[in-house]
Amino acid sequence: EAGVVQSPRYKIIEKKQPVAFWCNPISGHNTLYWYLQNLGQGPELLIRYENEEAVDDSQLPKDRFSAERLKGVDSTLKIQPAELGDSAVYLCASRSGNTGELFFGEGSRLTVL
């Protein structure tokens, strides 16, 4: 069974440029998460989807961040425009139902210059 797939693995951009990350969860997993992980810290939730509905986006900085999961399968997280402080690893995770463990992708490491 394929795991959670994320791309790109690494991205280097200049500040004020846009960037997008893509995530394909494990087949059949209805719940999808985007987390932000700064160096030396734990993952922080950005947004959670149940199928195509964003059920928790309270931590998403909506002035520059957006996300979509149009068909309830794969998802895209976008930053426009990127700022220096956005440099971090963006993690995608999925799970089946509400109570199981999260399965994580390898993450997308963003460097903003």
Place this chain on the structure above:
Amino acid sequence: AQKVTQAQTEISVVEKEDVTLDCVYETRDTTYYLFWYKQPPSGELVFLIRRNSFDEQNEISGRYSWNFQKSTSSFNFTITASQVVDSAVYFCALSEGDTGGFKTIFGAGTRLFVKA
């Protein structure tokens, strides 16, 4: 509000030593789930264990064991006879069931160095 505290930022041990990673949590829910994840240098978080709030039985899996105590809101993780391959960052996580919408939050992590 839910919160997970891992007070140990870094721990360094010599191979074959036992080591315990502490985790203290806060929640107002009666139904919740606790997790431990391992993040090796490659970066991908790997699930180790899940415990629900109604099951305080301790668990052992090989060299790993977990001690869940509701009275002290702790869910500690012990590695027996540590090995170099255990070197990683370990995260404790909490998912609330009643009011938290099963949002999963993580502690700041404990970085474990196991020296040969």
